Amino acid sequence: MIFERLDASELAVGTEELARGLIGVVLVRDSVDGRSAGRIVETEAYVIGDPASHAYMGPRQRNATMFLEPFLSYVYLIYGTSFCFNVTSEPRGEGAGVLVRALEPLDGIELMERRRRSDSLRDLCRGPGRLTQALDIDRSLDGRSLLTDPDLWLARAPRARGPIGVSRRIGITRAAHRRLRFYERGNPFVSGPRTLSPP
DNA sequence: TAGGCGATGCTCT
DNA sequence: GAGCATCGCCTAG
Numbered sequence: 001m002i003f004e005r006l007d008a009s010e011l012a013v014g015t016e017e018l019a020r021g022l023i024g025v026v027l028v029r030d031s032v033d034g035r036s037a038g039r040i041v042e043t044e045a046y047v048i049g050d051p052a053s054h055a056y057m058g059p060r061q062r063n064a065t066m067f068l069e070p071f072l073s074y075v076y077l078i079y080g081t082s083f084c085f086n087v088t089s090e091p092r093g094e095g096a097g098v099l100v101r102a103l104e105p106l107d108g109i110e111l112m113e114r115r116r117r118s119d120s121l122r123d124l125c126r127g128p129g130r131l132t133q134a135l136d137i138d139r140s141l142d143g144r145s146l147l148t149d150p151d152l153w154l155a156r157a158p159r160a161r162g163p164i165g166v167s168r169r170i171g172i173t174r175a176a177h178r179r180l181r182f183y184e185r186g187n188p189f190v191s192g193p194r195t196l197s198p199p
Numbered sequence: 200t201a202g203g204c205g206a207t208g209c210t211c212t
Numbered sequence: 213g214a215g216c217a218t219c220g221c222c223t224a225g
Binding site: 080081127129171 | 216218
Binding site: 079 | 207208
């Protein structure tokens, strides 16, 4: 499948704006095993000064990438079992990012099924830990520029996107009331409780 | 279909 | 020593 690489002028700067703007954009993973790719259908914004953000306590070894520049990959291990993939979103010195929570599988579906050891299309990339497993994303891909990297990059949306829904973020305790989760309404590949989607 | 819970390793207090 | 931007398996209904 052919994808066209995005350039910086097509992406919003600013964390909340980027979280909205990434809906519909394609995340492409090229590895020795082949290509796998999916359309982003769900994101969460972790903004400047956000108590729920890894950047809140300032730069550390783990979160250093968040303080560099926009459109880098920030990958970390959560609960000792799953990786989460984020896109950095603010200029150097400001720590912020957008968590990608779910993809609609587009390309390399058999490859993703092998990595996931599952043939459930709907669950292949539905959830932050699942999509990183499906695309073989781990800490070795932290800090890559998604505009220039050959292995992990962003591509132009293949079709118009549907209406965007907004809700509280999932799985956090601090600043849990803030409505910083964005998703394509009605898309079956969106994660989370079906009831957590007031307009 | 929903809710409870263990696995597992790193970060922070 | 507690908590965590999760997942998958189990049970109850």
